[in-house]
Amino acid sequence: MHVKIKVKVNGMEHVHEVEPRLLLSHFLRDTLRLTGTHIGCDTSGCGACTVHVNGKAVKSCTLLAVQADGCEVLTIEGLSTNGTLHPLQEGFHQEHGLQCGYCTPGMIMTAADLLKNSPKPTEEEIRHALEGNICRCTGYHNIVKSIQYAAERM
């Protein structure tokens, strides 16, 4: 049995028939071929799959695609506008906030949500906000600096 869903992703309307058990993360990656959203675990513990659903950061592996029916989804691919990098993307580049890049889209999407709600976060607030996102490469030091970089410019 397939279910018809309508989801707006990065500003574009998509209508698809999906299996009810399909996760939003797989829908984005496999159906829409938006592979910037990564999958790093099966227990919703790593944050690599973080996207925005109706403006809030959500781990897309915790949601079924059918639950996103009628929602607006923003992924890393939709973050820059007209070829201009989002200040967070710029920040991660300037402050060397990434190494292998696997956690990066999730980190950036989480940070974007943080900065929306708390435009000038303290170091502690930043570290706390990143609790649900694991990075094995950077030791987080430069990720914190990347987010501070963006906060200063937004």
Place this chain on the structure above:
Amino acid sequence: MSATTSYIGKSVKRVEDKRFITGKGKYTDDIILAGMVHGAFVRSPHANAKIKKIDISKAKAMPGVIAIFTGADVAAINGVPCGWQVNFKNGDTMKEPKHPLLVADRTKHVGDPVAFIIAESREEAKDAIEMVSVDYEKLSCVTNPAEAVKPGAPLVHDDVPNNICFDWELGNPKSEVEEALSKASHVTTLDFVNQRLVPNAMEPRSYIGSYDETSDKYTLYTSTQNPHLIRLLMCAFVLGIPEHKVRVVGPDVGGGFGSKIYHYTEEALVTWCSKEIGRPIKWTSERAESFLLDAHGRDHVTKAEMGFDKDGKILALRVKTFANLGAYLSTFSTCVPTYLHGTLLQGLYTTPKINVDVTGVFTHTNAVDAYRGAGRPEATYILERLLDLSALEMNVDPTELRFKNFIPPFDGVKQPGYQTQVALQYDSGNYHGVLEKGLEILDYKNFRKQQKESAKNGKLLGVGFSTYIEACGIAPSAVVGSLGARAGLYEVGQVRVQPTGKVSVFTGSHSHGQGHETTFAQVVADKLGIPMEDVDIIHGDSDTVAFGMGTYGSRSLAVGGSAIVKSIEKIVEKGKKIAAHKLEASEQDIEFVDGKFTIKGTSKSLNFAEIALTAYVPHVYPADLEPGLDFSSFYDPKNFTYPFGCHIAVVEIDRETGKVDLKRFIAVDDVGNVINPMIVEGQIHGGVAQGMGQALLEGVEYDEDGQISNGSYMDYCMPRADDFPMFETASQVTPCPHNPLGVKGAGEAGCIGSTPAVVNAVIDALWSSGKKVKDIRMPLTPERVWKAMN
């Protein structure tokens, strides 16, 4: 060569970032091939069990299922090999049982694959797993290496007595060490476990095998650190297919830390099966499978003793280690507890007598292999814990104790390298320097005052030191060959100058976060006097890159970078011939500076692009010279490189809960010359976080049934952003005297130095409150620390 450098030594922002920050990275699981199908494994739920019967008929009838392979189907195929032979003390070859692609008769650890299901979709393949019925007879198992060698312990392989893979020894004769220890005025003894860790690269392993009938050619996409090595092992040792008929591609790879060096059974299986079924097959590990099956790290059970004379000079060191190898030998598993561990036990000290004895042991657990640092963190942990603990026991200052025992500075040029008691010869070092710098940043005197004062206020502050050395730039082929390596460890670098003077560089190194596309381009651009934008670094594809040994052991720049420099030298040499001919001068009179070939002392010159064009349009050209400007080089290092440094941790312990708070972390590292300080610092940060993770948070636990009891991110405590302060890093530069860039390598340093520093800090805090605790088992969880305090 270029006289001025405009890129080397600068924190140039990474060129590879663009694709990663916009979601355009291409990892293996992102790739979809036409007609591709999906694989899933039936895995043993038992550590040690006989397979009495396996029935796949129901699963085969499931929707979407294309084929199912079992152990019987692959029985004729070789197992995956081990790349390093370690011999028993009596000269016998190590025990090397077959590691089959699928198990037919007896499983040897939880997760051992029993059947491989291929279906149209990932979900259909997974749905069929439960429909395979396997009749197991569960047998008893053993997971601890010190237990596994005892008489009567369950055997992992029936033909390996006492589960011993090898026993091995290095250094001075035992009798001499014994004698020195007996004369010591103080001996510090430490019995401890260096616990098992899961590497946890954030990208799970992923493989796609495909076969093209018309060309009789296979392609394997794999999240690996070394595509050529995988091709070699898979073709020559496992599948017996000719190498020129196999292309191995390692696209963007989301971290490795060692766990993606090895040739895994799944790689060979998807490749072999793709021909059997005539369609490309993808298999991507789930995180639960990563916990079970990505080669683990560490897992040593060790007893170490260090003897001092009455002045605090180290007289001798004795180490006995039982190293857990798991159920099967992973690619480099045997060299980790031996040649990457025993050889590092000189540390930074002049210890005159050292003996290390290692027993490599099979257990009913997942394979253990190199994990960031590989053997060197284990050695450093022994030494640095012993140093700080001895200082406490002898009531002397731990930094004074180190200064007293450091090997004096030597540059490896005017002063010779330092010959250790454990086979290695250090290249260059200034060990006093890094500790002095670290103490300055810490403001040591003040810290001790502060520690006393805060004790009055009920706070528990502690400081821990670790002055480490590692052997990197792996490795001189003849040396490692004589020690049992079954491969050479050189690297390949090809520099292809295009007719317009733009440059494509092909390297056998593989970047999975290290930033080679930036650092290698910095080197090439400076050496050729051209802008970085004119240089492209290409890696990770066996069809484009001639050959390569890949990235691990902090070897990329020291070995891979040196291979590139060698090719650049050949280009400049040929360029001089072309320039001499065109400028009607003698070759000796041509110099190459800042991208120009100039007649010395004149202003007559040709720039790099003009020479390149001439090489490809050879109208006015030396008669005896081939056209073209494209050179490839193999660089085999003359020695290992030896980065070193000083790590200092400051912790505060909550008396109520035992929770350890890392207040400060200072890392002073000497990794030789630095091409890109930003990238080196990033490597140090990441390494320190992993090392601290081992000290305070991480550790995989096997229960008595051989089950992993914390195999998910819910249970295995990964370091997270709020576990750390900002790190305080500083550097010192002692160039490597034996490679052209003077570099030593920075990938593992952070992970090697940090673990003992953090543990030492906790022990120091406890002693400062009168609790004379020798050891707390890692990870130092609040519960364990609380128990030690109460």
